[in-house]
Amino acid sequence: MAQSHTAQLPAIGSDVSRLAQCALALALGLFIVGVVGFSHIDVVHNAAHDVRHSNAFPCH
Amino acid sequence: MNAFRAIVFAAVVAGLATGLAVTVIQQFGTVPLILKAEVYEKAAEHHGAAAPAIPSGSMTTVGHGHGEAGAAHEHAAEAWEPRDGLERNAYTAGANVLTAIGFALMLAALFAFRGGGAGATVSWHDGLVWGLAGFVVFTLAPSLGLPPELPGVPAAPLLSRQIWWVMAAAATAAGLGLIFLRATAPAAIAGLILLMLPHVIGAPELTSVETNVPSSLAHQFVVAVALTSLVFWSLLGALTSIAYAYFDQSSAAVAPARPSGA
Numbered sequence: 001m002a003q004s005h006t007a008q009l010p011a012i013g014s015d016v017s018r019l020a021q022c023a024l025a026l027a028l029g030l031f032i033v034g035v036v037g038f039s040h041i042d043v044v045h046n047a048a049h050d051v052r053h054s055n056a057f058p059c060h
Numbered sequence: 061m062n063a064f065r066a067i068v069f070a071a072v073v074a075g076l077a078t079g080l081a082v083t084v085i086q087q088f089g090t091v092p093l094i095l096k097a098e099v100y101e102k103a104a105e106h107h108g109a110a111a112p113a114i115p116s117g118s119m120t121t122v123g124h125g126h127g128e129a130g131a132a133h134e135h136a137a138e139a140w141e142p143r144d145g146l147e148r149n150a151y152t153a154g155a156n157v158l159t160a161i162g163f164a165l166m167l168a169a170l171f172a173f174r175g176g177g178a179g180a181t182v183s184w185h186d187g188l189v190w191g192l193a194g195f196v197v198f199t200l201a202p203s204l205g206l207p208p209e210l211p212g213v214p215a216a217p218l219l220s221r222q223i224w225w226v227m228a229a230a231a232t233a234a235g236l237g238l239i240f241l242r243a244t245a246p247a248a249i250a251g252l253i254l255l256m257l258p259h260v261i262g263a264p265e266l267t268s269v270e271t272n273v274p275s276s277l278a279h280q281f282v283v284a285v286a287l288t289s290l291v292f293w294s295l296l297g298a299l300t301s302i303a304y305a306y307f308d309q310s311s312a313a314v315a316p317a318r319p320s321g322a
Binding site: 042046 | 062067071091094141142152155156158163166168172173198203206207210211221222225285288289292
């Protein structure tokens with residue numbers, strides 16, 4: 001995290017930005033799985049019903 | 061947003077392939093068992109929830125005769141649900157792909173995080189091992205307390221089971237992380253405690269479960285879920301690592317030279 005180069009130029013390679021991007025992707029993944037597998041909305045449940053059972057997510 | 065783009069591209073490619081492959085596998089494994097169990101579930105609903113025994117003759121009449129009309133009553137309100145057959149399987153495929161993309165996002169995020177800025181790539185073998193860790197975290201550990209359940213088998217209130225499931229997965233992930241990624245004795249001990257904790261607390265259970273779904277069917281389902289999930293995670297782990305390595309390299313090649321030395 002505390003790299004010596006604090007280049008103000010494009011922050012492409014910076015570790016902090018990289019960490020933030022990884023965290024964002026992780027959160028997005030959790031959100032998608034959460035909606036498909038755990039949402040209590042009936043329509044979502046019914047659409048993903050067989051997948052929830054097949055993945056051993058709690059269902060019904 | 062270089063790393064993020066590589067993660068998302070890799071997750072979409074690997075998730076699409078894995079989701080579709082698993083949809084095909086489910087058609088031979090879990091889905092036929094779910095459909096069989098639903099015959100019992102619907103029969104029980106038509107005879108009142110607590111009906112202990114179904115005459116074997118009426119089972120088939122309910123299954124076929126009421127078919128679509130009966131399906132609408134399955135979940136309390138008249139919520140939409142896909143029609144049996146192609147529509148239902150299409151939604152299953154979509155949900156499988158989404159689930160796979162979601163898990164692939166987490167895997168690729170971990171690959172990107174562990175690779176760091178150094179551009180170190182993960183091999184397919186690393187990916188496979190991470191995938192198997194996903195199998196342990198998201199299937200094996202939660203299933204110890206909450207075995208894969210067929211429709212029509214009564215269970216403890218949904219929210220309590222979901223909370224326990226999430227807690228079991230989180231504790232197992234943290235436990236495995238401490239054991240494998242920190243090679244110290246205190247971390248290993250803490251990791252083992254975390255692995256055991258959800259099962260010591262125990263999953264929410266009903267005191268008595270009465271169901272018409274035969275236990276042989278329930279057992280076949282547990283095996284089918286475990287095998288399908290094993291394929292899902294092995295495939296997802298390996299494919300995500302290969303796809304991430306590909307997109308990570310290609311995005312590094314396209315981007316202007318990294319300002320590391322400047």
